[in-house]
Amino acid sequence: MALVETVPPPAAVVIEKPVGKTPWARVKPLVLALIVPALLLAFWQVATTQRWTRLIPTPYEVGEYMIDFAVGGIYDDAFSGTLLTHLIASMSRVYGGFALAALFALPLGLMIGRIPTARMVLDPFLQVMRPIPVTAWLPLSMILFGLGPRSAFALVCLGAFYPILLNTIFGVRSVDPKLFEAASMLGCQGNAQFYKVVLPAALPSIFTGLRLGLGLAWFVIVVGEMTGVPQGLGAVIMDGRTLSRTELVICGMIIIGIAGYLSDRIVVMIGNRLLAWSPTHHG
Amino acid sequence: MAESKTPIIEIKQVSKVFKLQDQTINALHDANISIRKGEFVCLIGASGCGKSTLLRIIAGFEQPTTGDALMWGSPITGPDPTRGMVFQDYALFPWLSVRDNIGFGPASRGLAKAVVKETVDKFIDLVGLGKFANAYPHQLSGGMKQRVAIARVLANDAEVVLMDEPFGALDAMTRERLQDELLDIWQRTGLTVVFVTHSIEEAIFLADRVVVMTPGPGRIESDNPLLLQRPRDVASPEFNDIRRVMSAKLHSHHGKKAA
Ligand SMILES: Nc1ncnc2c1ncn2[C@@H]1O[C@H](COP(=O)(O)OP(=O)(O)OP(=O)(O)O)[C@@H](O)[C@H]1O
Ligand SMILES: [Mg+2]
Secondary structure, eight states, rough: SSSSSOOOOOOOGGGGTTTTTOOOHHHHHHHHHHHHHHHHHHHHHHHHHSSSSSSSSOOHHHHHHHHHHHHHOSOSSSSTTTTHHHHHHHHHHHHHHHHHHHHHHHOOOOOHHHHHHHHHHHHHHHHTTTTTHOOOOOOOHHHHHSSHHHHHHHHHHHHHHHHHHHHHHHHHHHOOHHHHHHHHHOOOOHHIIIIIIIHHHHHHHHHHHHHHHHHHHHHHHHHHTOOOSSSHHHHHHHHHTTTHHHHHHHHHHHHHHHHHHHHHHHHHHHHHHHTTOOOOOOO | OOOOOOOOSSEEEEEEEOOOOOOOOEEEEEEEEEEOTTOOOEEEETSSSSSHHHHHHHHHHOOOOOOEEEETTTTOOOOOTTEEEEOOOOOOOOTOOOHHHHHHHHHTTOOOOOHHHHHHHHHHHTTTTTGGOOGGGGGGHHHHHHHHHHHHHTTOOSSEEEETTTTTTTHHHHHHHHHHHHHHHHHHTTTTEEESSSHHHHHHHOOOHEEEEEETTTTEEEEEOOOSSSSOTTTTTHHHHHHHHHHHHHHHHHHHHHH
């Protein structure tokens, strides 16, 4: 009983598939991505072997130390084979702090975005608090939460909080008003609109906020672990500094970079799956 | 076509005033219109003459400042599934597939899953989007999106379909095709359609009645029944005669304003 017997071919629905890609096309992104790190590595190598600086170890030394740090058996000092312990300690703070931040920021953001009174009460306060950097909170946090992991946790949480909050508010406030009209003329009115319109419409923004928040959680982990925690990548870097062991510092930096990157990729993959409907969300 | 006594939609001395900080806008002044079930009414007029405002009052998105908007004799107090709106910019839910967009209304009304599915299948078929049932709106062309918007309203058992320049953003060919499909659906279902357009030709091609509106303040200038037989031929002399008359009515006002 179709009124239209002929429809145009579903060209728009066929999502580009990597058919017939040459091997070069497949490895090209990887090769391009490795150019800058390779150049940096080369420069580092030259700078240290030419003795432009005596304080920075050579890439080879750092590499060797990284292996010892990861599995031990070379130097057998206090840090040998402890990478996993520190990584897990940091990850638990990053993800724990991030989860706690999301737990506060999401409902708060939804409320501020939707309820004018909540916005008027909370928005000015939060706008004033926002520019205060996490580093500035360090002393207060140590007084409030003591020396140790609780303080680290709180600082990471604070770092992840604002991007989640602000993007949630933005997402909730920028829902196309036509969609509310469309929903209400279809029989979805009142509170039901919150779940059926506001939440899904705000999801891309919320997701962006979560992604930025997690990134910032990794970003502030070193500050968070300046609070005198015994374990964690931040603690390793702090120890490396006090012991003048630059190779340790560099190892910690590299691991934070890689862990943060991988963690972001996972989030992006989840996002691409969840937000397949959103044309702007293919990271 | 059977004619019932009570009009399905009745607009009685409706005025709408918008108050902005420093000015008041008489968007609609003393509008009267009565629409019978099954009629296809087109609203036409210059920009700003209150066409959308009138349509939105019928939809229940706006309340009249004075006067009454009635459906089957009772006041329209808010949006309702019996009056479905088709927006110019589609207003589809981007996070829902074609299937779920069309099922949004039935699901919101709490119909059983099986009933929703059956309804959706029927209307996907009706607008010929079977192959696109699982596509998202951003993967569709404008014409397909508007088909989904129409199906979404029909699937919800709307008796009155309100269309605000629904084909305004489409290319000429898609537009003509959708006009044909809309007439086809209208003739099969006995829907009542109120259709806003800027195109005289579109109005004459579609409507049982063309309501001409004029701005400053927005008012209904004339209400013109069209006795042209369907299917209509845009190239016929009769069609052109009517087009000339309507064009004169539409433009007479501009002369007045300039004077
Ligand atoms: N929500 C609103 N607030 C203030 N003024 C409004 C509002 N909606 C419409 N108006 C004003 O009312 C008048 C009529 O607007 P309306 O949108 O009904 O015109 P229209 O005939 O649909 O025009 P167009 O052909 O351009 O769509 C305009 O002057 C417009 O600026
Ligand atoms: Mg309009």
